[in-house]
Amino acid sequence: MAQPAGPVARHSGVSRERFQQDIYPLRKPAVLKGIDLGTCTTKWTVDYLSQTAGTKEVKIHVSTVPQMDFLSKNFVYRTLPFDVFVRRAAEVKHNEYFISEDEKYYLRSLGEDPRKDIADIRKQFPSLAEDIQIPEYFEKEQFFSSVFRISSAGLQLWTHYDIMDNFLIQITGKKRVILYNPRDAPYLYLSGTKSEVLNVDNPDLEKYPLFMKARRYECSLEAGDVLFIPDMMGNILLSAGDE
Known part of the structure; x- marks a missing residue:
């Protein structure tokens, strides 16, 4: 495991x-609680x-x-x-599936033309965008994209970094x-x-010996929490909920 930061x-x-x-000037991750995110926090059930x-x-x-x-x-x-996907993502075992009855699902919304269009929930899911109020901590012209994500419970995404500041808004479920x-x-x-290192809790130190030097921050997000992630901060998302 990497060193705690x-x-x-x-x-x-x-x-x-x-x-x-x-x-913002500290350039460190921060969990923001008690923000008015709109009606999504109560409306967004599977149904x-x-x-x-x-x-x-x-x-x-x-x-x-x-x-x-x-x-x-x-x-x-x-x-x-979409309606079939949402119901499958909420299941532990599937009656209908592609590969196996316990397969996991992950949606990361894309533009109509992924090579040209940015992800924007207001364009890809306008009926749902009406329910969410994105925190206005920056000027509107600084806004680049809004990526709508839903995953099966227990899903872990690969370690990666982004080149822009991010707000990770947890609407339902929990996330580590x-x-x-x-x-x-x-x-x-x-x-x-x-990153090549997938299992960050129990890494292969013979293959990745330097990984022990990496300092890690860790937090748990509850429904309604917002995580500020400064640009270039490598992150891995361990989902424990619906979104």
Whole structure:
């Protein structure tokens, strides 16, 4: 396991002014609690999501194991109507499936043309976008994309980093998040923006001996929490809920 870097700070009722003055300049991850996210926190049940977004076709990741690895591609891409996908993602065992009855699902929304269009929940899922209020901690012109994600419970995504500041908004369920300081990138065995180290809790130290030097931040997100992730901070998302 990597070296602990300390707990992720938690803040309640953060105003835009406080975020800009006291939190953002530190360039450290922070959990923001008590933010008004709109009606999504009460509305977004399996029934509501499937009925509201309907039969729109979505491209999803399907894996027979809970740890998805982007580098080895231990998953396949499949297409399902959104309502069918949401119900399957909420199941532990499936009566209908692609590979196995306990397969895991992951949706990361894309633009209509993934090569040109950015992910924007307001365009891809307008009926659901009405329910969510994205925290306005930055100017509107600084806003780049809003990626809508849903996963099966217990799914783990690959370790990766993003080149922009992010807000991870947890609407329903719970999520365990592990992050690494950008200064420790030399210890993460990166291939492009992805790390070769998949099992961060029990890494193969014979294969990845430098990984022990990487300092990790860890936090648990509850429904309604918002995690600020500074750009370039390597992160791995361990989902323990519906989204």
